[in-house]
Amino acid sequence: MSLLSVSNLHASVVTDEGPQPILKGLTLQVNPGEVHAIMGPNGSGKSTLANVLSGRPGYTVDGGTAVLGNDPLLELEPFERAQLGLFLAFQYPVEIPGVSNMEFLKASMDSLARARGEEQPNTATFMKRVRELASSLDLDPAFLKRGVNEGFSGGEKKRNEIMQLLLLDPKLAVLDETDSGLDIDALQTVAEGVNRYRSSDNGVILITHYQRLLDYIVPDFVHVLSNGSIVQSGDKSLALELEAKGYAWLT
Amino acid sequence: MADLSLPKTIDAPIWLEGETADQISDRLHQALNSSAHRERWKYTKADGILANVAAPSIAPFLDSTEQAGLEITLGQLDHALPGIDFQQGPEASARLCYADQAVIIDVTQHAPEPLRIHHRDSTLPVIIRLAANSSLTMLEIADSSDAMQQSIWIDLGENAQLHHSRNALDPCENHWQYLNVRLQQGANYRLNNHVAGSKLRRQDIHLILDGQGSEATLVSAGRVRRKDALDQQVTVEHRQPRGSSKQTVHNIVADGGKCTFNGRIHIHEGASGTDAQLSNKNLGMGDHATINTKPELEIYTDDVSCSHGATVGTISQEALFYLMSRGVSPDTAEALLSQGFLRQCIDGPLAEEALQSLIGKAVAS
Incomplete structure (x- = not known):
């Protein structure tokens, strides 16, 4: 059974001038254990795909389906999708002063555990786990007491996203340009985190502009998104070809 | 609009030497009815509070009074306080005129223990004088009551320091707190104010930076729910x-609550190099919250750095989505965000009680 099955997905972004169609019949299947890279020029709909899958307000679904395991996603609230095992690593993680990272992570862990009928982790074990993960991603554990992403550098925010990915251990991770704005060291740290997450049970959708990230996170499939649908699929060599030739030959 | 008037005739107090009772009454009457002052009562009825300024008062309960650096007396004020300003605070000035006694606290050096002031009713005016280089931590707590008033006048000598924490969290029919702080050269005053709305709760705060290089900080968290009201009037003068x-x-103003904030910064001529900042943020939740906020700036000198801002908003949709994308339900996410909003302004030695009262049990500990 596939992990995620997206079929003929049409979606619009809500603008002041009315809805603007972005995704125009996107079909994608992710099986357990697979990493799918999605590349494409600006405006092709890469981030829209991430946002529509996660249920971000401001988008409307005009047609098609997206099913995670056995569960149709598109009718669900964002928190319900997360409880089913979907995770979005944000392109621009939000700063929330006054809510500490620790409090936020605990609330998230507790909600997910409750939804799955599992026991909520005890605080000591949980804190130990979070500290270990933080230091494995070069995040100073002192950040746990600070507000969520408050005063974080761009790189710290992205590493915090990956920390959450490892902590929450979802079924499917959608990484929306997690590599943007990272220097080479941070990129390696982030990639190492994603590789640690990978297993034969879960899946990754890696949205990126650049082939560079794929040197560190080797994808099973590379798809080119253009004008709202996938126009070409291949293996990692497609990414190299794109880097050499650009997108123009496909679009 | 009918004139505001004092509830009974005034006797000339000793500390206002040279003025007759009539002259004082006239001045107060004029100040009460000046347009600037009426503006400060635009959103709250002054009558109920004014009617009580002459009501009998008792001394507040004090703890940790027996310690080095503190001298506390119950007596008459014998000379005018530098912070008294009929124009700015006519009700509080009147209250001081009516009071036959005041609690006078002299801080002569560093007081090692926090001084606790507990109001269970209307209390006598409290006058706190900090000698040069002295320091004090003060905890002020107001209990619930039908109608009560408190007024505190503070004078900080050169390089004196006062850390003032105040909780007004219990319900009251009609509660008025007046606070006047004057800072001399190099003095430092910090107020951590935690307040819940009540049937009627009004806080007047007047900070006067009257010496070079003095520093005043006000951090306040408030929550107003149901039919409750809170009116905060802050004046900061840089002299x-x-x-x-x-x-x-x-x-935070929720479900029919009404909250008024007026923050005025007045930078006098000659107060160059002043740095004055004011930020008032209001979070409206539920239905029918009323929020009035007005930052005011009066600047009469060049070479100052001044920022003021007021926002009225609801929970950030971006932040809400971020939390929900991690599996947190909308109710829990909203609770976390509103708690976080207030928690940014809850600090100091009375923070724990304030967190309990204003935020309740944390969603996640």
Whole structure:
């Protein structure tokens, strides 16, 4: 059974001038254990795909389906999708002063555990786990007491996203340009985190502009998104070809 | 609009030597009815509070009074306080005129223990004088009551320091707190204010930076729910050069609550190098919250750095989505975000009680 099955997905972004169609019949299947890279020029709909899958307000679904395991996603609230095992690593993680990272992570862990009928982790074990993960991603554990992403550098925010990915251990991770704005060291740290997450049970959708990230996170499939649908699929060599030739030959 | 008037005739107090009772009454009457002052009562009825300024008062309960550096007396004020301003605070000035006694606290050096002031009713005016280089931590708590008033006048000598924490969290029919602080050169005053709305609760705060390089900080968290009301009127005067003041006031107003904030910064001529900042943020939740906020700036000198801002908003949709994308339900996410909003302004030795009362049990500990 596939992990995620997206079929003929049409979606619009809500603008002041009315809805603007972005995704125009996107079909994608992710099986357990697979990493799918999605590349494409600006405006092709890469981030829209991430946002529509996660249920971000401001988008409307005009047609098609997206099913995670056995569960149709598109009718669900964002928190319900997360409880089913979907995770979005944000392109621009939000700063929330006054809510500490620790409090936020605990609330998230507790909600997910409750939804799955599992026991909520005890605080000591949980804190130990979070500290270990933080230091494995070069995040100073002192950040746990600070507000969520408050005063974080761009790189710290992205590493915090990956920390959450490892902590929450979802079924499917959608990484929306997690590599943007990272220097080479941070990129390696982030990639190492994603590789640690990978297993034969879960899946990754890696949205990126650049082939560079794929040197560190080797994808099973590379798809080119253009004008709202996938126009070409291949293996990692497609990414190299794109880097050499650009997108123009496909679009 | 009918004139505001004092509830009974005034006797000339000793500390206002040279003025007759009639002259004082006239001045107060005029100040009460000046347009600037009427503006400060635009959103709250002055009558109920004014009617009580002459009501009998008792001394507040004090703890940790027996310690080095503190001298406490119950007596008459014998000379005028430098902070008294009929124009700015006619009700409080009147209250001081009516009071036959005041609690006078002299701080002569560093007081090692926090001084606790507990109001269970209307209390006598409290006058706190900090000698040069002295320091004090003060905890002020107001209990619930039908109608009560408290007024505190503070004078900080050169380089004196006062850390003042105040909780007014219990319900009251009609509660008025007046606070007047004057800072001399190099003095430092910090107020952590935690307040819940009540049937009627009004806080007047007047900070006067009257010496070079003095520093005043006001951090306040408030929550107003149901049919409750809160009216905060803050005036910060920079009278001397190189003073700095910073105000951060966050209020949550929910379900029919009404909240008023008026923050006025007045930078006098000659107060160059002043740094004055004011931020008032209001979070409206539920239905029918009323929020009035007005930052005011009056600047009569060049070379100052001044920022003021007021926002009225609802929970950030971006932040809400971020939390929900991690599996947190909308109710829990909203609770976390509103708690976080207030928590940014809850600090100091009375923070724990304030967190309990204003935020309740944390969603996640």
